[in-house]
Amino acid sequence: MMHWQLLYFIILLPLIIIKSNASFLYNTNDNSNTVFDCLYTYIIDGHAQYEHVSFRTNYLIPYCRRPLSTDPINKIQGYIENTFTFKNLSLQGITSEDLLQWSTSIDIIEQYSIYLIKNNTGFDEFIFNNCSSLWFGSNCEYTFNLSIPIESFGDFVNSSFVARRNYMEKIVIHTCYSHLSGCYRGPEPMCLDWREICDGKIDCIGDNLGIDEQYCDELEINECKEDEYRCHNGAQCIPLEFFRDSRLSKDCLDGTDETEDKGLMGVILFRQPFECIDSTIFACEETTCRQ
Ligand SMILES: [Ca+2]
Ligand SMILES: [Ca+2]
Structure with missing residues (x-):
């Protein structure tokens, strides 16, 4: 699930924010060519009604960002307080539970936990970046661009969606899929939604007419x-x-x-x-x- 419009709020400027909880980043698909940075939010939908009975549904929703090489966020070094190797951390008696307080990537905490349990010296020199206050991510490259206090990433998501009420009936809000280069969907703010890829109708026009409907037979297998x-x-x-x-x-x-x-x-x-x-x-x- 891509929620790109939300991630636009995560930018690189210093800001006024009181963050009391750690923000955990999940790096998924680490072993593939495609790397996502994901944050998870927990949502309860208590509005659904069916045959006069109310239902509550729990959601754990990932918000993922696939970094582009041209993305400015990839050009900063990050706001790193200090850097340790796994061996340094271990010698200082730092546990994997301690790292949970440090707003790092869950995957790195898992890796460190395995390192401690198995005493795997192959990871002695694995670099761990301890981020400055308010920053997080494997290279401390993320922060929230909000001027209000939030308790968690879920709060951030909720406040972003509540803000969309201001745009009701004014514009259509959906995500823009920017990875199909050469697709011209029309003049801005029109853009290709990922759901329009291989949906059976041509949405990309211009020089690459129908590029959104190419290679779709590969999906069918x-x-x-x-x-x-x-x-x-x-x-x-x-x-x-x-x-x-x-x-x-x-x-x-x-x-x-x-x-x-x-x-x-x-x-x-x-x-x-x-x-x-x-x-x-x-x-x-x-x-x-x-x-
Ligand atoms: Ca179902
Ligand atoms: Ca289409």
Whole structure:
């Protein structure tokens, strides 16, 4: 899930902020050519109602940023307080639990924990960056551009979404997918949404007409494991436990793991745009049309 518009708020300027909790960054796909930096937020959706019964759904939502080599954020050294090797930390008696207080990457804490348990000398010289106050990330390259106190990343996400109410009925807010170079979607602020890639209709116009619909047959060969359900869009597999687990809990982007939610007269119910303007949940942000 990409929520690029939120990450635009994470920039490189010093700021007035009181951060009482550590911010944990998750580096995923570390072993591939594509590296994401992810923060997770915990959300409770208490609004859903079905047949006069209220449901609460818990979400753990990753907000990820895939750094571009041209991105200015990659050009700074970071606000590093001091640097240690794993061996230094170990000799000082620092535990992996101690690192949880230091706003570092969860992956690095895990690596350090394994290093301590297995006494793996191969990681003796592994560099750990201890960030200055308010900064975080493996190279201390992130901070929050907010002038209000927040307790956690979840607070930051919520305040960002609440601020979107100001734009209700003014503009369409969605994420811009910037990695399909050569796609011209139209004059700004129009841009390609990732859900428009391989959705069966041409969205990129101009010199590279239809580039968003190329190589889509490669998506169709995606195979799911025996304990997974293959969503109708073909590109997504979900655990079988999530198939038909609740009509209100759609796990496929196109919602095909659940039966359609029909109201009176058989009309299919959708969340209305005004319900979604300040909502962070999956059912608002990431869905595609049913296929
Ligand atoms: Ca398309
Ligand atoms: Ca489901």
